[in-house]
Amino acid sequence: MSRLIVTDYTFPTLEVEQRRLTPLGIAVEGVKAGERAELLAKLPTADFVLTQFAKLDAEAIDRMEKARVIVRYGIGVDNVDLEAAKRRGIPVCNVPDYCIDEVADHTLALVLSATRRVVENANFVSGGKWGLPVPVTDMRCLKSMTVGVVGFGRIGREVASRLSNFKCRLLVSDPAAKAADVEEAGCELTSLENLLVNSDLVTLHCPAIPATRHLINFDTLDAMKPGAILVNVARGNIVDTSAMYEALKSGKLGFAALDVFDPEPPAPDHPALALKNVILHSHIASASDEAVLKLRSDAAAIVALCNEGQPLPNIVNGVTGPARFAAMAVS
Incomplete structure (x- = not known):
């Protein structure tokens, strides 16, 4: 099975992501928020990476030996080193139309x-x-x-x-x-x-x-x-x-x-x-039950598209098609 590593999450479970991705042969595995050592240890095995607030700096991205996409739960991508991901040929996608x-x-x-x-x-x-x-x-x-x-x-x-x-x-x-x-x-x-x-x-x-x-x-x-x-x-x-x-x-x-x-x-x-x-307030302006469900569903859908070799939406770092996997395009 392919592996999706969720770097951190504030949801009770990862059931939404698992329901969408497990039937596609993608194992969904979460990391406890703040567990940097655990995250760095798991990133080399990740085929896909979903992140919420965890810092994905150059050190973390350089551990991504297999990653085909990084998807940010949200609009802003300031927790991801976009240039480091670009050097590695990894597209970074966000979810710009929720909340x-x-x-x-x-x-x-x-x-x-x-x-x-x-x-x-x-x-x-x-x-x-x-x-x-x-x-x-x-x-x-x-x-x-x-x-x-x-x-x-x-x-x-x-x-x-x-x-x-x-x-x-x-x-x-x-x-x-x-x-x-x-x-x-x-x-x-x-x-x-x-x-x-x-x-x-x-x-x-x-x-x-x-x-x-x-x-x-x-x-x-x-x-x-x-x-x-x-x-x-x-x-x-x-x-x-x-x-x-x-x-x-x-x-x-x-x-x-x-x-x-x-x-x-x-x-x-x-x-x-x-x-x-x-x-x-504690960074909660985006919160509603509907918004959170859309965010998680859309993020999982981007992973599914990548798994199928389909063009990806919302690429924010200009990576359009590493040779090691199917061609991708900015929507």
Whole structure:
């Protein structure tokens, strides 16, 4: 039998993957999260690799003597060394079209929590008090705000669509976006610099690539409006955590609503956790029963295609056909 090594997973079992792949003669074997030594020992025998959060760096990929594909459970592939996989001739695929609505919905939840201070108000009443727990100036109305959307891919577009119903001004920064598409969505395409200067709230939806690492840093935070709000459901390393902490502590940044952090998870004594102007969730914006099932089913389907020698979808590292197995193409 061929072997699929699942590097790590947060699901109760691998039943979904086994149900799809075992009839094809593919044994599905999982590795406990964080068991690096076990993972490195098993990778040489893997015909296929499925990964969630485990770090597949050059050391790990160089152990893949037989691997025909690496599939990422999710959209981002920042835990995989794409260049190392390319050198080995191993295509890396992602699942880009799941959880779009979940993440867009969660973004709106964080936006509304930050502007209407939902958490503070609920906790105030739960604590036996009544009234307004924050200054009235912290209670914001989206209609009177300018919101900057950084990244206009699938999720960014859905976020903009939802925000348009709140009648706020919408600015978009994305070097790949077409002005006509942005205008059709009721938004204004602009530079990142102009977006930061003019936005009351900035929401991040760009991929984690070298060009976006610490996109939000001391300089870009300094360019933002005093008291602006930052929302991040993309990746933690898009934001320089130290810079964000200092801006929040000083009040330069008024509020941060985050589903991601750098590092994850933060240390229990991380000073950002003690700030009152921060909401932090545990990277759960994509979660729903439907989204998880689609993610797992689609990831397993890519493995099945590779097993059958079929063209693969969503190749993100430019590998189109190692000679040692059937030709593959980017969809």
